[in-house]
Amino acid sequence: MPMNPMRSMLATSEAIAAEHGPLDALKETINHLCAPYYFVPLTTIILMVGLLTYRRWTKPRMALTLLFAFTVFYVGSMLDHAFFLIIKKPDNVPITIMIFSTLFCIWLAFRQAAINDERMTRGLPLIESGADDKVLVWPDLVFTELICLILCTAVLIVWAILLKAPLEPPANPTNIPNPSKAPWYFLGLQELLVYFDPWIAGVLLPGLIIVGLIALPYIDKNPRGNGYYTFSQRPMVITTFMFGFGIMWIVLIVLGTFLRGPNWNLFGPYETWDPHRPAALLNINVAEVFWVVLPEKTGLWKPGVPTQASFGLPVYLIREAPGLFILGGYFFVLPVLLAKSVCKKIYAQIGLIRYAIFWLLMSWMMFVPIKMVLRWLFNLKYFVAITEWFFNI
Amino acid sequence: MSLFNAVGDYVRESQVWGSIFRHGVPKDRRTRAMAILSNVFLHLHPVAVRKSGIRLSFTWCMGGLTFFLFLAETITGVLLMFYYRPVVEYAYADIIALRAHVTLGLLREIHRWGAHAMVIAIWLHMLRVFLTGSYKPPREFNWGVGVVLLTLTLLLSFTGYLLPWDQLAMWAITVGSNMARATPVAGHEGPGAALLQISGVPLIHAGSDARFSLLGGTLVGPNALLRFYVLHCVFIPVVVTVLIAVHFWRIRKDGGISGPL
Numbered sequence: 001m002p003m004n005p006m007r008s009m010l011a012t013s014e015a016i017a018a019e020h021g022p023l024d025a026l027k028e029t030i031n032h033l034c035a036p037y038y039f040v041p042l043t044t045i046i047l048m049v050g051l052l053t054y055r056r057w058t059k060p061r062m063a064l065t066l067l068f069a070f071t072v073f074y075v076g077s078m079l080d081h082a083f084f085l086i087i088k089k090p091d092n093v094p095i096t097i098m099i100f101s102t103l104f105c106i107w108l109a110f111r112q113a114a115i116n117d118e119r120m121t122r123g124l125p126l127i128e129s130g131a132d133d134k135v136l137v138w139p140d141l142v143f144t145e146l147i148c149l150i151l152c153t154a155v156l157i158v159w160a161i162l163l164k165a166p167l168e169p170p171a172n173p174t175n176i177p178n179p180s181k182a183p184w185y186f187l188g189l190q191e192l193l194v195y196f197d198p199w200i201a202g203v204l205l206p207g208l209i210i211v212g213l214i215a216l217p218y219i220d221k222n223p224r225g226n227g228y229y230t231f232s233q234r235p236m237v238i239t240t241f242m243f244g245f246g247i248m249w250i251v252l253i254v255l256g257t258f259l260r261g262p263n264w265n266l267f268g269p270y271e272t273w274d275p276h277r278p279a280a281l282l283n284i285n286v287a288e289v290f291w292v293v294l295p296e297k298t299g300l301w302k303p304g305v306p307t308q309a310s311f312g313l314p315v316y317l318i319r320e321a322p323g324l325f326i327l328g329g330y331f332f333v334l335p336v337l338l339a340k341s342v343c344k345k346i347y348a349q350i351g352l353i354r355y356a357i358f359w360l361l362m363s364w365m366m367f368v369p370i371k372m373v374l375r376w377l378f379n380l381k382y383f384v385a386i387t388e389w390f391f392n393i
Numbered sequence: 394m395s396l397f398n399a400v401g402d403y404v405r406e407s408q409v410w411g412s413i414f415r416h417g418v419p420k421d422r423r424t425r426a427m428a429i430l431s432n433v434f435l436h437l438h439p440v441a442v443r444k445s446g447i448r449l450s451f452t453w454c455m456g457g458l459t460f461f462l463f464l465a466e467t468i469t470g471v472l473l474m475f476y477y478r479p480v481v482e483y484a485y486a487d488i489i490a491l492r493a494h495v496t497l498g499l500l501r502e503i504h505r506w507g508a509h510a511m512v513i514a515i516w517l518h519m520l521r522v523f524l525t526g527s528y529k530p531p532r533e534f535n536w537g538v539g540v541v542l543l544t545l546t547l548l549l550s551f552t553g554y555l556l557p558w559d560q561l562a563m564w565a566i567t568v569g570s571n572m573a574r575a576t577p578v579a580g581h582e583g584p585g586a587a588l589l590q591i592s593g594v595p596l597i598h599a600g601s602d603a604r605f606s607l608l609g610g611t612l613v614g615p616n617a618l619l620r621f622y623v624l625h626c627v628f629i630p631v632v633v634t635v636l637i638a639v640h641f642w643r644i645r646k647d648g649g650i651s652g653p654l
Contacts, residue, residue, distance in 0.1 A: 094509035109524040133444040138425040141447050148454045160502030170485040171563035180564040199583045202572025213540040217533035225526040227651035391584040
C-alpha cells in the first residue's frame with residue numbers, strides 16, 4: 001500500500017482534472033478505488049449498509065433507480081477502450097450476466113424478505129402463507145416449466161448466434177500467456193493465491209467451503225425462517241452467508257477477471273494492461289517482525305532470527321514460535337473465550353461438537369479477510385513460514 | 394376450425410393415441426391428476442402443489458433451469474462427441490473443422506454458453522434455497538446433495554475447459570491443476586508430503602502425487618486430455634445423473650417445494 005494513498009489519489013485526480021478534464025479524473029479515481037484494499041472493503045461496506053437498510057432500498061422505485069444508475073455506470077464504462085477490451089472477451093460475457101442476475105436475485109429475495117418482515121411485525125400472514133391453496137401440477141406447474149424451458153432455449157440460441165465460442169491459438173507448452181487465468185468461476189480462489197499458499201487457497205479453502213456448506217443445516221439450529229423469505233428472523237446467518245457468497249466469492253471473481261492483468265498485477269478498469277509494469281512488494285513474515293523489527297524498534301531483546309535448535313525443538317519451531325503462538329491463540333483459544341462470553345447463547349444452543357465445527361469453519365472464513373487486511377496494512381506474508389515442510393500459513 | 398377439431402378428435406380417439414396416453418384430455422381434476430401420474434417424466438412432480446410454492450418470484454425457476462441446462466449440455470455434448478477426438482494431434486483441428494464445415498455450427502457455442510449459464514443458475518439456485526431457509530429440517534440431507542451437485546457442476550465445466558486444446562484451455566487447466574500438487578500429504582509440494590517416506594525415499598514425488606493422478610503426467614499433455622475427456626463425458630455426468638435422481642426424489646420425500654411450516 002503506498003504512503004498516504006488517499007492524499008496521493010486526490011492529488012493525481014486533481015492534476016488530471018486540471019489537464020484532461022473531469023471525466024479522466026473520475027476514471028483515475030475509480031482506477032484507484034479498484035485496488036483490492038479499497039475494492040473489497042468498499043463492497044463489504046455496501047453489502048453491510050444494504051443489509052441494514054434492506055427495507056428501504058428494496059422498494060421498487062428505489063431499486064429501479066439504483067439499477068439504472070449501475071447500468072449507466074457499467075454501460076458508460078464500456079466507452080472506455082481498456083474496459084471494453086476486457087468486457088467483450090467471450091468468456092467474460094458470463095460475468096456481466098452473473099453480475100446483473102445476482103444483483104437482481106438479491107433484490108428479489110430481499111424485497112420479499114422486507115415485505116414478510118413488515119407483515120410479521122404487524123401480525124399479518126406471510127406472502128408464502130396459505131396451507132390450503134393447493135393447485136394441480138397440470139396445468140399450473142408444467143406450463144410454467146414449459147415456458148421457462150422455451151425462453152431458456154431461445155436465449156441460449158440467440159446467445160450462441162451472437163457470440164462465437166472463444167478459440168485461441170493451439171495449445172503450446174512453451175508459450176505461457178501472461179496473465180494465466182483459471183476459468184472465471186475459480187478466479188476468486190486464484191485471487192486468494194495472492195494471500196495464501198496453494199495448499200490453502202487451492203485445496204484447504206475450497207474443501208472447507210464444500211464441507212461448510214454441507215454442514216450448514218446441522219449448525220444453524222434456528223428453527224425460524226424455514227421456507228419463506230425473511231431477514232429479521234435470522235440476520236446473523238444471512239449476513240455471514242452473504243459475506244461469504246457475495247464478497248469472498250463473487251466480488252473476488254469480478255476482481256480477478258476485470259482487475260488482474262499481466263503478472264497478476266492490479267490494473268484499474270480503465271487502465272491498459274502493461275506487461276512491463278514492475279510489481280514492487282516487499283512482504284514480511286511474523287517471524288521477521290518478532291525477531292528483527294520489534295527488537296530493533298524497542299530494544300527489548302537482541303535482534304536476530306534464531307538459527308540453532310534449542311530446548312530439544314528443531315530450529316523452525318523456535319523461529320516460527322511467535323506465529324504459531326498467534327495462530328494457536330486465534331484457532332484454539334479464541335473460540336473457547338468466545339464460547340464463555342459473546343457466543344454463550346450459541347454454545348448453549350448447539351453444544352460442543354457443533355460449536356467446534358462451527359468455529360473451525362468460521363475462523364477459516366474470517367481468516368481470509370484478516371490476512372488480506374494485514375497484507376494491505378503491513379505487507380504481512382506469512383504468520384508461520386516453515387518452508388522446509390511447505391507449511392506456510 | 395372444425396376440420397382442425399375433427400382431425401384432433403380423430404387422433405385422440407385412435408388406438409395409437411390411447412395406447413400412449415392412458416388418460417383423456419386433461420380437462421378435469423381426475424384426468425389432470427392422471428396426466429401427471431401416468432407419465433414417467435412428469436410424475437417426478439406431485440399431483441398438486443402449493444400455489445405460493447410455484448410462484449416464479451419464490452423459486453426463480455433456477456433449479457429447473459439448471460436441470461434443463463444439464464439436459465441441453467448432454468444433448469449438445471453427445472452431438473459434439475461425433476466430431477471430436479480427444480487426441481492432441483486432432484483435438485484442436487476438430488474444433489476448427491467444427492467451426493468451418495458443420496452446417497449450422499452452433500453446437501459448440503450452445504454447449505459453452507450453456508455451461509457458463511449452468512454455473513450461474515446453480516449458484517443462484519443455492520442462493521434462493523439459502524435465503525428461503527429451505528435447507529432447514531427436513532431438507533438438510535438434500536441441501537448436502539445439492540452442494541455436491543454444485544461442486545460436480547464446477548468440475549464438469551472445468552474438465553470441459555481443456556478439450557478445445559487451445560492456449561486458453563491448456564493454461565487455465567495448468568493454473569487449476571497446479572493446486573493439486575500442493576494438496577496436503579498427497580501433493581509433492583504440499584505440507585506433510587515429506588512425512589511419507591521409506592528410509593529416505595519419498596513416496597510422494599512429482600511422478601506419484603495427486604496432480605500426477607489427475608493429469609496422468611507431470612504436465613498438461615495427451616494423457617491429461619484423455620483423462621479430462623473421459624471425466625467430462627462419462628464419469629462426472631453419470632454421477633451427476635444419479636445424484637439428480639436422488640435430489641429430485643428427496644424433494645418430494647421431504648415435503649415438496651418448501652413453504653412456511
